[in-house]
Amino acid sequence: MLIFKGITKNYKEPVLGPIDIDIKSKSFVSIIGASGSGKSTFLRIASGLISQSSGSISYKDNIKPKMGFVFQDSTLLPWRNVLDNILLPLELTKKINPESLEKSHNWLERVGLKGKGMSFPGELSGGQKMRVSIARAMVQGGNFLLLDEPFSALDEVTRRRLEDDLLEIWETNNITVLFVTHSVTQAVYLSQRVVVLSSGPGMLLEDLAIEKNFKDGFEETPQFLSQVRHLTNILKEEGGEI
């Protein structure tokens, strides 16, 4: 469990908060909101990439989760092959040992890229690059995965495959996922809970537990549509560009 209390961020002006939110271990939570509402800022604060201006983050039993981060563009190093890109976090944290290569191979396979280890990022499709990026975020055995609009640049079919693979990774690894998106349907499809931020400074407008009784065909259900409609209306009323 992560507990955020009174989180704010100011640059020249306030851009976020105060935000109070608890994220339950092993949950899948999405954050939506207009462009500039502070979604990325919140995710960066949650991951420790930047610090908040005020407020605190605490952890249940004081155990800080081990984080992995996936950005919108896959941010791979073009001069390193796929396997070496996945290995990178282990290298940077000097955790290279005989198992490192095995772990990297494992993740390569788990994201469906077996046989692509020696390829270079320039030789991969957008979806494949994103898969490498997910493998790289997971290779350290983290239990908290943060993703910032990871699939926005992908076509619909590729996106859906990656969404389903992400759900599988979430389920089989018992990890917590914090997912930023501007797509309401994507948020409802993936998440157990959707949080809406207001236009800057971003504050909590809505915190919706997603009702999802069955996975297959969820999108065809009235349940799915009414939750999408509800969230879309909130965003519409709030205004701003999605």
Ligand SMILES: Nc1ncnc2c1ncn2[C@@H]1O[C@H](COP(=O)(O)OP(=O)(O)O)[C@@H](O)[C@H]1O
């Ligand atoms: N490093 C920064 N310096 C100054 N302003 C920033 C910086 N990062 C973000 N902002 C501003 O903070 C606001 C929220 O940005 P961001 O978190 O990226 O929003 P979102 O991800 O929801 O689109 C925006 O107005 C943005 O211009």
Ligand SMILES: [Mg+2]
């Ligand atoms: Mg953003």
